[in-house]
Amino acid sequence: MNSKATSRLKKLIQFASLGLICSAIAACSTAPISNNQPIATHAYAPFSYKQAELEKLIQWDVEGKLAVYVDDKNNSGLLTWRQRSASFYLLINGPLGSGQLHIEGTPDLVVATSNKGQVEATSIEALFEEEFDWQFPMQELRYWARGIPQPDTLAKITYNSAGEAATIEQAGWLVTYHSYSNVNGLPMPKKIEIVGADIRLVLVLKSWLNLLPFPRLNPSFTPTLSPE
Secondary structure (H helix, E strand, O other): OOHHHHHHHHHHHHOOOOOOOEEEOOOOOOOOOOOOOOOOOOOOOOHHHHHHHHHOOOOOEEEEEEEEOOEEEEEEEEEEEEEEEEEEEEEEEEEOEEEEEEEEEEOOOOEEOOOOOOEEEOOOOHHHHHHHHOOOOHHHHHHHHHOOOEEEEEEEEEEEEOOOOOEEOOOOOEEEEEEEEOOEEEEEEEEEEEEOOEEEEEEEEEEEEEOOOOOOOOOOOOOOOOOO
C-alpha cells in the first residue's frame, strides 16, 4: 500500500472505530460511587440488580448509527456491532466508513479493512497508540453501551426518574444517556453521548438483538403502584 493510501486508511479507522471496538475485560468488580437512585418499576429493578445481570452478557447484536466529533469535524455512519465474548465484529456504512469498513477483533489481534486496504495490531489499544498516538476508553465502552459502568474502575452515577443511569462519570469521561429502548421488557440504552477532553461520540443504538444470557427477572421484585 502506498503512503497516501495508508494515510487515508488511518484517517478512516480513526473516525470509524472510535469507541466502538472493545477488547477482553477482566470480571473483577469495584462498587461504584452513586447518588440516591429512584425506585424503578420494571422487573429488572433495582439498578444494582440490573447492573449485575448485564455484566454477565457475553454476546449481543446491535444496529444503529454513530457520529464522531473531533477537532471541529463531524463524521457519521451506520453501524452494525456484533459482540461474542471477547471477540467483536463491526461493519460501518456511509460517509464515515467511505463505503464499508470492517473491523474484527480478538484479545490478540484487531484487523480493520476497507476498500483502501488493511491495518492490524495485537490489540485495539495498541492500534490507537501506534497509529494515532492517543488513547480512548475502549474497555469502558463495552459496558457503557449496556448502560452500566465498567466494574473494575470507580464511577459516579446519576439516575433518571425511571431509575436508569442518566450519567456515568468514569476514567475522566462523561457518559450521558439521552434515551432508552424496551428490549423484551429490559431497558437498554438507545442514545448515548460520550465526552472526553478532545472528542465527543454519539451512539444511537436502534435494534438490540441476541442478548445472551438474557438478564433474569428479579425474583424479589414488587411492583410499585403509581399514585392515583
